Amino acid sequence: MSGSPRVLLGLAAVAVAFAAADTYVVVLALPEMVGAVGVSTEELQRAAPIISGFLLGYVAMLPLIGRIADLRGRVPVLVAALVIFAFGSLVTTLAYDMPSMVSGRFLQGLGGGGLVPATLALVADLYPRERRGVPLGVVSAVQELGSVIGPLFGAVVLAVADWRAIFVINLVVGLVLAAAIHALRGRPVPEDMPRQEDRRKGLPDFLGALLLLVTLGAGALVFLRPARLLRDLTWGQMFIPFAGDGRWLTPVGATAVVALLLLVVRCFTARRPLVDGPSWVRSARDADLTGALFLAVALGGVILTFATADPKIQLVADQGWWYLTGSAIATLALVVHLRRTPSPLVPRGALRRTPAWGAIVVSFFVGAALIAALIDIPLFARTTVHRDSQLMAALELVRFLVALPVGAVVGGYLTRRFSAGLITAVGMLMAAAGFVLMTRWDITSLDSLHSDATLVLCGFGFGLALAPVNAAILASTDDDVHGVASAMVVVARMVGMLVGISALTAIGLRRYYAYLEDNPMPAAREVCDGKTRCRAFSDLLAGAGIPQEHAVFAGAAVCAVLAAVAALVLFRGAATRSFSTADVLRAGG
Numbered sequence: 001m002s003g004s005p006r007v008l009l010g011l012a013a014v015a016v017a018f019a020a021a022d023t024y025v026v027v028l029a030l031p032e033m034v035g036a037v038g039v040s041t042e043e044l045q046r047a048a049p050i051i052s053g054f055l056l057g058y059v060a061m062l063p064l065i066g067r068i069a070d071l072r073g074r075v076p077v078l079v080a081a082l083v084i085f086a087f088g089s090l091v092t093t094l095a096y097d098m099p100s101m102v103s104g105r106f107l108q109g110l111g112g113g114g115l116v117p118a119t120l121a122l123v124a125d126l127y128p129r130e131r132r133g134v135p136l137g138v139v140s141a142v143q144e145l146g147s148v149i150g151p152l153f154g155a156v157v158l159a160v161a162d163w164r165a166i167f168v169i170n171l172v173v174g175l176v177l178a179a180a181i182h183a184l185r186g187r188p189v190p191e192d193m194p195r196q197e198d199r200r201k202g203l204p205d206f207l208g209a210l211l212l213l214v215t216l217g218a219g220a221l222v223f224l225r226p227a228r229l230l231r232d233l234t235w236g237q238m239f240i241p242f243a244g245d246g247r248w249l250t251p252v253g254a255t256a257v258v259a260l261l262l263l264v265v266r267c268f269t270a271r272r273p274l275v276d277g278p279s280w281v282r283s284a285r286d287a288d289l290t291g292a293l294f295l296a297v298a299l300g301g302v303i304l305t306f307a308t309a310d311p312k313i314q315l316v317a318d319q320g321w322w323y324l325t326g327s328a329i330a331t332l333a334l335v336v337h338l339r340r341t342p343s344p345l346v347p348r349g350a351l352r353r354t355p356a357w358g359a360i361v362v363s364f365f366v367g368a369a370l371i372a373a374l375i376d377i378p379l380f381a382r383t384t385v386h387r388d389s390q391l392m393a394a395l396e397l398v399r400f401l402v403a404l405p406v407g408a409v410v411g412g413y414l415t416r417r418f419s420a421g422l423i424t425a426v427g428m429l430m431a432a433a434g435f436v437l438m439t440r441w442d443i444t445s446l447d448s449l450h451s452d453a454t455l456v457l458c459g460f461g462f463g464l465a466l467a468p469v470n471a472a473i474l475a476s477t478d479d480d481v482h483g484v485a486s487a488m489v490v491v492a493r494m495v496g497m498l499v500g501i502s503a504l505t506a507i508g509l510r511r512y513y514a515y516l517e518d519n520p521m522p523a524a525r526e527v528c529d530g531k532t533r534c535r536a537f538s539d540l541l542a543g544a545g546i547p548q549e550h551a552v553f554a555g556a557a558v559c560a561v562l563a564a565v566a567a568l569v570l571f572r573g574a575a576t577r578s579f580s581t582a583d584v585l586r587a588g589g
Contacts (some may be wrong), residue, residue, distance in 0.1 A: 008184045009126060009135065012078055012119040013142045015177045019085055019112030020146025022170060023293025025056070025154040026050065029163040036163070037098050052056035052304060053102040053271070057088075057109025059494045060299045064284070064292030065115035066487030067345055070480055074125065074285045077118040077483075080183045080280075085111025086174030090216075093167040094223035096247075108170070113490070114145065120486035125473045135413050136474075140466035141405030208274030211263040218256035222247050291345035294334035302495055346488070350481040355420070358570025359473035360492040362424060364565035366469065367493035368500025369431060370462055374402055374557035375501055380438075380549045385446045399452055400459035407463020412471075420468035420475075421571030427464030434458025435557035439550045465563070472574040504555040 026033065033050065069077040088107025095101035123135045157166045157535065221229070221238075225247070229235045241249040248257060267277035282293075305320040305327070338344040351357045377400060381393035414423050437454040445451050469489060477485040 006126075008075070008181065009119070009122055011177060011181050011184070012074075012115065012122055013139050013255055015078065015114050015174075015568045017142035017146050017149065018170075018173055018177070019108075020143045020328050021150035021153055022052065022085075022112055023146065023150060024295055025150045025166055025351045029154050029166060032163040033101065034098075037095060037101055038148040043145060049098065049102045050105050054109035055494065055498070056300055057111075058113035059109075059303060059491050060296035061110055061292060062113045062117065062380060062487040062491050063295055063345055063484050064287055065114040066121070066483035066485070067141045067287035067292070067481075068283050068484035069118040069121055072279075074118045074122045074483075075181060075184070077114060079124075079178050080141075081111045081114035081118065082174045082178035082181070083111070084114070084176065087111075088169050089167040089170035089174060091223075093164045093171065096225075097222055098524050100223070104167075107220065107546050111174070114488050117483045117487035120470055120474070121482040123451075124479065127348060129353050136415075136467040136470045138409060138412065140412070140470060141408035141463065145401075145405045156243070157502050162251035167297060187355065205266070205270060205272055205274040207555040208270065210264060211259050211266060212274065214259040215256055215263055218252050218259060222256055224251070225274040226278050246539055251521040260289045286343060288343055288345035290339060291334060291337050294330050294337055295345065297330035298327045298334060299491065299495065301325075301330065303498055332543075346484055347481055350477055350485065351488070353476040353573070355472045355476040355571050355574035356485065358566065359469050359476075360488050361570060362465075362469055362472075362563050362566045363492040364496035365559050365566060366428065366462070366465060367496025368430070368504075369435070369556045369559035369563065370493075371497035371501045372435070372504050372552050372559075373397075373431075373458060373462070376504075376552045376556075377438075380441065380546075381544065383549065383575045384443045396446060397455075403456040403459030404463040409463075410460075410464045412467035414464075415468050415471050415576050419571065420472040420567075420574045420576045421567045423468040423572065424472075424567035425564040427461045427468075428460025428560045428567065430464065431558040432560035432564065434461060435553045435560060438553040439557070441546070441550075443546065461560075465567070468567075468571070469578065471576040472571050475574050475576045476565070504552045507551050507555050 030050065065077060065081070085108055088104050088109075090104075090109055091107060092101060093106030095104055102307040119139055120136070123139060127135055129560060154166055159170070225239060230239055239247075239250050241247075242251075242254075243249055247253055263274075264277070267273040267275045301323040328401040338346065338348075351360070374397065377397050378393045381396040386393040386396070411423055434454050434457045437450075438458075441451065470486065473485050473489055474482055486512075
């Protein structure tokens, strides 16, 4: 194999890691972000759209992007996803109100999510099925490494700059990676790798580039509204609305909109456009855009139902049943559509093999268990040993997160010699054992060494299961559907995370209130008349919170066991193992 495909895969893996980090980067920056758009820190619940907007972008259109990667090629999709991610970072950086910030985060999620199925499918293109274990493990590892990098990256940037610097860095990195991957598009690749359409040779589209610059420049002025220009008697008139008080109803806003419309027309009519609009529309149509929209509405309803709920008081959001009703209607429409259309989003029979659809089931339960660790381990730390520091509580998760990518690489290596079902089951049973040990934690456990071992055991177990799940679905589906198949695994895990955290939190809260009924607590003023007694009262509150977290950990252990059992049963027959020691050694590079 030539060096260029490996460089391409390396760049794609870095892009996946960076986009994954963006999922977690807002953990520490969220209070400053909502403050910048006029929301006080006392109203952080209003920041939910910033989170759910990213999730919607990440999950809802993922199958369509995966299918386009099957039809158009991996490299064009990787480049387009990075450009969308960079543009979303730009919009987020310049955001001046909640709608603009949510729009930016949606675009970031859309671009970041699109990187995952294209990269996993790229692994399948570059390696035969018996040698995919380690590459898949590496991709899974760097994806999960983002959960380590994200909060730390955010903390470092916030220590020297404000939150906007985070997304400026995202913008630069996204564009640099897009340019680097685009530069490799013409290099030698395996003959069976899907290729992008040959581009017409000729001069660059200077007019399209000019229209793009005008759109971005005028749009930036709409977002930023520089004070010096606003006060200028001449230039200030460019910011006076034609009617009402909308920013886009101004001369500078109209300039941005008109330039954008002309750019779109240019992309669809020029002989050599900056972006080949007709070919992308054709790819979306061939990938079944209608079916993708039905699926997006169905997934969006589920995401909004759980992501917008207040976990302290409810399992689903106030409008959750309406969201679920819409999701059910969209699902029914999708089923009817897939039966009638000649070119469905998920080709008929694509997931007919048991390990293929079994990987989706296993991924759902893995996600439901994984989210409990990502959310509730820091919560347990905040309840017990780090009551005054959200950052220190979050750092307790580092041991888990460091072990996870290590386990992913090991799991990929073992997949060459053992069945995917066995490796997945062993990993998820290790994770379940870790959760069971967490149910025995008390108020001082995180200060002891055995908690370190527990976190490492749990994180390593999750990592061990990641590559075999991906290997099982890639080995059990045809080459021309690897993109959409990989996307379905990612979607299943994300939906599992959303449903899991809502259900497990509801179970934990029921245990919390049951504890309070059995152990009524005195009022704060009765016990908190000094520093020592306040500490004692804080210990009482921690004592009430610990049973809640124990219930969540126990529920996560059940989900992990279900994933293990499902993997053993459903992954039988997945041809992921190699039979040659030489192959094992060569696959490592």
